[in-house]
Amino acid sequence: MATRRTFLKSSLGAGAALALGLPGTREAAAQTTDSQEERNKAVVRLFKESQGTPEHDDILREIMSPTYNRLRGGFSNLARNAADQGFPDAGQYLRTAFPDRHDAIEDMIADGDMVGVLFRLTGTHRGNFFGIPPTGKSINLHELGIFKLADGRITEGWFMADEAALLKQLGAKLPDRKDGRLIPPPISDAGEFGEEVLARLMASSLMTQEIRNKITVVRTKTPAPPPDLHAPDYERPRGGFEHLGTYARAKNLVDQGIGQAFPDRRDKIDHVLAEGNKVWMQFRLNGTNTKSLYRLPPSNDRVQAAEVGRMTFVNGQWKEGWYFGDELGLLLQLGRPNLLVE
Numbered sequence: 001m002a003t004r005r006t007f008l009k010s011s012l013g014a015g016a017a018l019a020l021g022l023p024g025t026r027e028a029a030a031q032t033t034d035s036q037e038e039r040n041k042a043v044v045r046l047f048k049e050s051q052g053t054p055e056h057d058d059i060l061r062e063i064m065s066p067t068y069n070r071l072r073g074g075f076s077n078l079a080r081n082a083a084d085q086g087f088p089d090a091g092q093y094l095r096t097a098f099p100d101r102h103d104a105i106e107d108m109i110a111d112g113d114m115v116g117v118l119f120r121l122t123g124t125h126r127g128n129f130f131g132i133p134p135t136g137k138s139i140n141l142h143e144l145g146i147f148k149l150a151d152g153r154i155t156e157g158w159f160m161a162d163e164a165a166l167l168k169q170l171g172a173k174l175p176d177r178k179d180g181r182l183i184p185p186p187i188s189d190a191g192e193f194g195e196e197v198l199a200r201l202m203a204s205s206l207m208t209q210e211i212r213n214k215i216t217v218v219r220t221k222t223p224a225p226p227p228d229l230h231a232p233d234y235e236r237p238r239g240g241f242e243h244l245g246t247y248a249r250a251k252n253l254v255d256q257g258i259g260q261a262f263p264d265r266r267d268k269i270d271h272v273l274a275e276g277n278k279v280w281m282q283f284r285l286n287g288t289n290t291k292s293l294y295r296l297p298p299s300n301d302r303v304q305a306a307e308v309g310r311m312t313f314v315n316g317q318w319k320e321g322w323y324f325g326d327e328l329g330l331l332l333q334l335g336r337p338n339l340l341v342e
Contacts, residue, residue, distance in 0.1 A: 037110035037275070040149045044115045047147075047154060048103055051093050065153040072306075074143045074161035075130065077328045077337075080183045081174060082130035090129050098123030098139070106142075107310065109280050111210075111273035116280045118144045118310065121161065131175030141165040142324060144308055146271060146282055158282075160306055164243045164327040164340055173338040174328075184332040187304050191268030191284060194221030201272075210274035213313045217279045221267050231317035240285075240307045240323035241330070243340050244294065253294045262287030262303065279311040285325065289334065296334050305330040 043063050050059040073079055075094070090097040101123035109116045121143050125135045143161035147154050167173065177183075198218045204211050219225045239245050241258055248254045259265075265287035273280045285305040289298050307325035311318060331337045 037112070037115075039152065040113070040115050040147075041108050041110045043149060043152060043154060044108070044117055044145075044147050045105065048105060048117065048119065051103070052095060052101070063153055065150065065155040068154060069156050071156055071158040072160065074145075074159035075163055075166075076160075077163055077183075077185060077326070077332060078130040078166075078174070080185070081177060081332075083183070085131060085175070085177055087131040087175070088128040090127065094123075094129070097125060097127040097129035097134075099126050100124050103143075107278075109273050109275045109278050109310075111275055113149050114271060114273055115147045115149065116144065116273055116282075116308075117147070118142060125170055129170075132170060132172045135170050135172065137170050139166055139169050141169065144324065146308075160308065160324070160326060162324070162327075163329075164331075167328070167338075167341050168243065171341065173341055174332075182332050182335065182337060185304070185306070185326065185329040187302060188284075191270045193266060193268060194218050195223065197269050197272065198222060209316060210276070210279075212316065213277075213279050213311070213318075214272050214274050216313075216318055217281055217309070217311050218269065218272060221269055221281075221283065223266075229318060230321075231314070231319050234319060234321070236321045236323070238322045238324065240309070240325035241305075241327050242324075243327050244330075247340055248294055251294065256292055256294050258285070258293065261289055261291050261293035261298070263290055264288050267307075277313045279309075279313070281309045281311070283307055283309070285330070293334065294339070296336055296339070299334055301333070303330065303333045305333075 046059060047063060050056045088096075093101065095101050101121065103119045103121050105117060105119045107118040119142070120140065122138065122140045125132075125137050125139065127134055141162040142165075143159060146158040148156035198215065201211055201215050201218060216229055219229055245257070248257060262285070265285065267283045268286050269281060269283045271282040285303070285307055287303060288300065289303050290300055291298055305326045306329065307323060310322040312320040327340070328337060331339050
């Protein structure tokens with residue numbers, strides 16, 4: 001770990017020198033930007049790899065801003081519903097609940113001052129987890145984080161774990177609260193509609209392939225997206241609400257899905273990142289539930305659900321889309337958080 005800390009210090013020192021803004025060609029500026037983005041990825045990787053190690057606290061003092069803001073926790077729905085219920089503490093980074101927790105990074109992307117990381121979380125349920133007694137069962141699920149950095153330090157972090165997968169793998173329901181309430185995720189007016197993001201991208205002075213890829217992805221969130229955005233051999237290995245899709249196929253309810261349950265759906269975009277042939281888009285399903293979703297009665301309320309898409313391009317063509325949405329948060333808003341485990 002000392003080696004990584006030494007490398008980090010030397011990298012940040014080089015970054016400070018580059019930040020002086022010495023004159024140079026556009027190509028040199030691009031190389032400087034690439035170098036800074038690689039350093040940002042190194043910081044985020046160190047943040048993940050140091051968790052659970054003796055050096056963790058020292059490393060955090062080096063790489064976390066004093067004003068760090070965690071905008072969302074990975075298991076925020078479970079945590080929010082467990083608040084003030086007297087449940088045992090799950091421990092730092094949940095390692096009391098999952099003492100053998102291991103996070104394996106599967107993908108990273110950096111764009112400007114932002115970094116996205118997708119990792120696979122595994123572990124054995126040995127302690128109370130937000131009111132779920134230990135089951136002894138193993139979990140294997142995805143979590144991702146979106147980070148913002150400044151001057152080599154992490155200033156913001158936004159996380160989302162596959163809470164629906166966790167409940168299914170543990171065979172557990174959302175623990176009941178003493179007051180009998182369900183605590184759904186908050187509704188926000190933040191973010192931008194697709195056409196707003198698209199207009200800004202179209203006005204870019206330097207139309208790189210990465211910006212073109214962003215434009216293609218963002219068009220899917222405009223009122224009338226073109227029908228030919230994907231390559232002929234496009235694949236979607238994971239849908240945003242994958243577990244709900246599996247449930248619908250098992251119950252023969254595929255005609256009552258997300259698309260028809262929110263007729264006025266207008267998603268709002270929070271961030272679009274591009275690096276090489278990859279684009280990540282962080283957005284929120286945003287609409288009014290006026291029709292049944294898999295036989296659930298419509299709430300007639302505005303609903304939001306966080307979602308992240310990871311897209312892959314080959315020679316400018318959109319070849320793959322992998323999506324990950326907040327299914328437990330969506331079901332909490334519809335009043336049926338245990339639909340997938342009933």
